[in-house]
Structure formats: structure tokens, C-alpha cells
Amino acid sequence: MQLIIISGLSGSGKSVALKVLEDGGFYCIDNLPTPFLPQIASYLQADGHDKLAISVDVRGGPSIDAVPQQLDALRAQGVDVRLLFLEAKTETLVKRFSETRRRHPLAMSSLTVTEAIALEREMLASVGDFAHRIDTSDLNSNTLRNWVKTVVDMDQSRLTLIVESFGFKHGIPLDADLVFDVRSLPNPHYVPDLKPLTGRDQPVVDFLKAQTEVCAMYDDIESYIARWLPSFVRDNRSYLTVAIGCTGGQHRSVYFAEQLGKRFSNEQQVIVRHRELA
Known part of the structure; x- marks a missing residue:
């Protein structure tokens, strides 16, 4: 049952x-x-x-x-x-x-x-x-x-990793277990051609991947999750929600959530959510 x-x-x-x-x-x-x-x-x-x-x-x-x-x-x-x-x-x-x-x-x-x-x-x-x-x-x-x-x-016998993007101006998600702030990174919102797009669109992806600070912060967040995720698995957790926040929840946080979701999809069950885009 x-x-x-x-x-x-x-x-x-x-x-x-x-x-x-x-x-x-x-x-x-x-x-x-x-x-x-x-x-x-x-x-x-x-x-x-x-x-x-x-x-x-x-x-x-x-x-x-x-x-x-x-x-x-x-x-x-x-x-x-x-x-x-x-x-x-x-x-x-x-x-x-x-x-x-x-x-x-x-x-x-x-x-x-x-x-x-x-x-x-x-x-x-x-x-x-x-x-x-x-x-x-x-x-x-x-x-x-x-x-x-x-x-x-989802398969209840395995941990489900949920990576959720959000905008700080709308508040931190109450369901977040880990929260990372990427507001200090270059913002595509101020590039006219990128403003109407989201972090899932290739021009925004290309813009962010070209930024040294973005790559460095991504590596840090990815390393942190990779190091500590096994401890959550050993603790018999069914779900772990990692929330990534930028100002509006449209560009940077969406990009990070998508990239992290792809990174860990071969190791865990992964759900990627975009609160503000929803």
C-alpha cells in the first residue's frame, strides 16, 4: 500500500x-x-x-x-x-x-x-x-x-534532492534546508537583451558561464553539497531542499538551480523548482 x-x-x-x-x-x-x-x-x-x-x-x-x-x-x-x-x-x-x-x-x-x-x-x-x-x-x-x-x-527508499530557485525580494522559502545567496554576482537583469529572459535561456547561460565570479561560486556551492550530501543520506533523510536565491528569482538563481540539478541527477533523485517562474 x-x-x-x-x-x-x-x-x-x-x-x-x-x-x-x-x-x-x-x-x-x-x-x-x-x-x-x-x-x-x-x-x-x-x-x-x-x-x-x-x-x-x-x-x-x-x-x-x-x-x-x-x-x-x-x-x-x-x-x-x-x-x-x-x-x-x-x-x-x-x-x-x-x-x-x-x-x-x-x-x-x-x-x-x-x-x-x-x-x-x-x-x-x-x-x-x-x-x-x-x-x-x-x-x-x-x-x-x-x-x-x-x-x-519519487522513490521513497532514496533521498530526493530538491533544488529550488527563489527571489529574496519575495522572502526565503520556508521549506529550505540549505540556503545560498548569489545576489553578489553579475546580474543579467541589467543587460537589455537578457532582462526578459530567464536562467534557463541559453544567452543567459552563456553570459553567466563567462563570469569568473559565477564559476567560482558555483564550484564552492557544488563542492559543499557534494561533501555533505552523504551525511544527509546516512541520516535517513527522505528529502533535502537546497534553495538558491538572487534578487528577483529569474536569472542567476534559476541558472544555479538548473546547473546543480544536472550535476547531481546521476547520483540522487533530483527535483528542480523555480518558485518565481512558477
Whole structure:
């Protein structure tokens, strides 16, 4: 059985992710109390279901803390378990609740929406540490759907290296494990012919490859990842997200993400993402 557990902050897109999996043939359950995870998985597996997706979050109460142990027990039974954790910036979540006029599940008379979100982050901290995290702050629904599909298709028995480009002016991705800053390098944005292009276009690639500083920083970042990646593999990590940031997330960071993705694709499962281009 393949079991996808979807968790994360309220308003971060869990319903979108669950719908993607439902469309992909998964038997989906929303807001299942976590103590019932093992029983539901066993029952549905015995009933002939081999693809199951369950959403668990703070609506289920304090039992959410037991999720990591329950997932370990399910894996020991041979279930292919994957934990997907969605999150977003506080200001983004506040805006979403305001636009939809929905009530935060932890909002009480004594708590503002911002305070409820902070409390929810604290309650879910132990779950997020074991998951593949996706920051949905700057993602539209179509991009999130594609990212979820990609995660489901990965081989869970191997580490997945995610290389993500982003623009600092839009904030650092919340799902980043390692962050590298390439803003000090020559910027194609100031070359008129290159400004409308991206780091995936050959003229931009040629421009950056011709810069001594770009080559030196690439070598440093590549060497760092190559040296320390085995330690993450030994630590039984399922995912490692390396974020590369420039000012706008269009040229330099995209170039670095593409090059690093090609470099490590023969050694690990690699996903290359471009947050601002998405």
C-alpha cells in the first residue's frame, strides 16, 4: 500500500493537495483523528485499496504529536508512507482567511488569527520535521498540484534532492534546508537583451558561464553539497531542499538551480523548482 499523509497549516492548501491525489486514484480521507491511522490503513488494505491519502492536522487535537511514531509503525509493516507538510507565511495565511472569511480552527475569543497561526505552527512542529515540506506562500493552485504529483512519483527508499530557485525580494522559502545567496554576482537583469529572459535561456547561460565570479561560486556551492550530501543520506533523510536565491528569482538563481540539478541527477533523485517562474 502507498499511504500519503497530508498535514500542515490551516489555509496552506491541504484541500488542493488531497484533491490532486483523489484525481490520481487515491482513496482520500480528510481530518482523520490520528489514533485511527493504523486501523484505517489495515482495513482499507484488506479491502483491496493500495493507494490511500489521509489529511491530519490540529483539528484532530493533541494526538497529532503521535504521527511520527505511527508512521514508523506503518513502515515496519511494509506500507510505503510519505508525509507531505504544507505551510505558508503568516501574512499570506491571514490574507487567505480574510478573503475566504473562514474561521481558523484554533481561533477563539482570546486569540487573533495571527496568534492562532503561531500556536498552530508550534503544535505541528514535530510533524513538519519528518515531512517533505512545501511553502505555498507564492504558489498558485496549478503549481501546487504539479509539485504534489512530483512528490508522489519519487522513490521513497532514496533521498530526493530538491533544488529550488527563489527571489529574496519575495522572502526565503520556508521549506529550505540549505540556503545560498548569489545576489553578489553579475546580474543579467541589467543587460537589455537578457532582462526578459530567464536562467534557463541559453544567452543567459552563456553570459553567466563567462563570469569568473559565477564559476567560482558555483564550484564552492557544488563542492559543499557534494561533501555533505552523504551525511544527509546516512541520516535517513527522505528529502533535502537546497534553495538558491538572487534578487528577483529569474536569472542567476534559476541558472544555479538548473546547473546543480544536472550535476547531481546521476547520483540522487533530483527535483528542480523555480518558485518565481512558477
